[in-house]
Amino acid sequence: MAKRLAGFIILIIALFFLFVAVLLLLNPSGKRKEICRNHGIPFGAVIAHRGASYYAPEETEPAYLLARDMGADYLEVDVQRTKDGVLVALHDDTLERTTNVASVFPGREKDPIETFTFAEVRRLDAGSWFNAKYPHKARPKFAGVKILSLEEVLRIAKGGVHKPGVYIEIKSPKRFPNIVQQLVNMLERLGWTIGGDETHTANGIVRVGTSRGRIILQSFDPDCVAEFVHFAPQIPRVYLYGSDDVETMGWKAIINTARRLSAGCGPSGYVATPFKNKNAHDARLFVHVYTINKRWQAQLISLFGADGFFTDRPDMMLEFYGRIPSDTIENILTKHGY
Ligand code: G3P
Ligand code: CA
Numbered sequence: 514m515a516k517r518l519a520g521f522i523i524l525i526i527a528l529f530f531l532f533v534a535v536l537l538l539l540n541p542s543g544k545r546k547e548i549c550r551n552h553g554i555p556f557g558a559v560i561a562h563r564g565a566s567y568y569a570p571e572e573t574e575p576a577y578l579l580a581r582d583m584g585a586d587y588l589e590v591d592v593q594r595t596k597d598g599v600l601v602a603l604h605d606d607t608l609e610r611t612t613n614v615a616s617v618f619p620g621r622e623k624d625p626i627e628t629f630t631f632a633e634v635r636r637l638d639a640g641s642w643f644n645a646k647y648p649h650k651a652r653p654k655f656a657g658v659k660i661l662s663l664e665e666v667l668r669i670a671k672g673g674v675h676k677p678g679v680y681i682e683i684k685s686p687k688r689f690p691n692i693v694q695q696l697v698n699m700l701e702r703l704g705w706t707i708g709g710d711e712t713h714t715a716n717g718i719v720r721v722g723t724s725r726g727r728i729i730l731q732s733f734d735p736d737c738v739a740e741f742v743h744f745a746p747q748i749p750r751v752y753l754y755g756s757d758d759v760e761t762m763g764w765k766a767i768i769n770t771a772r773r774l775s776a777g778c779g780p781s782g783y784v785a786t787p788f789k790n791k792n793a794h795d796a797r798l799f800v801h802v803y804t805i806n807k808r809w810q811a812q813l814i815s816l817f818g819a820d821g822f823f824t825d826r827p828d829m830m831l832e833f834y835g836r837i838p839s840d841t842i843e844n845i846l847t848k849h850g851y
């Protein structure tokens with residue numbers, strides 16, 4: 514009986530190692546590192562999703578300062594536009610979930626961001642909702658934080674020691690005519706699209722320098738990704754897709770679109786399967802998976818071939834990749850007056 518049990522355990526262990534070996538053969542890390550390196554993108558990229566948004570109100574100054582000073586590779590930002598043409602960091606179409614718009618502008622809480630001027634948007638408190646929803650993470654100074662312009666997010670990325678890149682998603686591009694051209698013009702004006710330095714380290718991580726790979730453009734809309742190609746062919750781009758997209762379009766159409774646009778793949782966690790990732794890598798496209806906040810998920814999806822992760826918890830992801838966050842959450846927030 515004991516012998517049988519031992520045999521069974523050995524079989525399970527052998528199958529496990531066989532499974533891992535097959536996964537590693539499907540998406541070999543050497544090839545993936547090279548693909549990332551060719552774009553100037555760190556292999557094992559830590560992308561702070563809406564900033565370090567697990568710990569501070571999403572897309573606001575404290576969330577981005579936290580991510581930057583922990584040492585995340587990228588600050589992720591969702592971009593939309595106000596009535597008077599200012600590009601701002603906001604995820605939802607409306608201000609209802611993440612601001613006090615209902616009390617400042619009663620009756621306008623369901624109105625989209627493009628019906629508000631930037632001055633109006635700046636009157637809103639974009640932090641108190643976080644304190645109310647997450648009392649255990651609340652901080653008095655989060656109350657009253659403002660919605661940021663994209664220019665301010667870029668300025669945060671340029672400050673500090675780590676100089677993260679900025680990973681810019683155009684939200685609902687059809688609602689904002691010419692937004693890609695406007696964005697690229699801004700990046701050029703602010704010096705974010707000029708060639709610059711980068712360093713390759715022994716473990717394959719590229720420390721992002723001043724430009725190549727320091728900006729990545731992303732969208733769920735293939736027409737928008739095509740505009741990235743048109744207006745900024747030199748900037749790496751990512752085609753995002755979730756399980757709904759795979760269901761409605763079919764995987765072949767998605768991977769063919771990514772190939773046609775030479776766009777990295779941005780699948781949601783459930784969609785990042787080993788064979789799909791292999792299709793991407795065979796087309797020399799990198800794979801950045803959203804939004805992963807648990808270490809075991811990062812472990813599994815890494816084996817499946819993810820080259821980096823969007824995460825609300827960049828400190829966790831840095832540690833997952835064997836990198837040490839530069840400072841604690843408490844220290845960073847306190848240092849910046851939060
Ligand atoms: O941009 C990657 C990921 O952020 C897409 O999802 O809805 O959080 O913007 P969402
Ligand atoms: Ca996003």
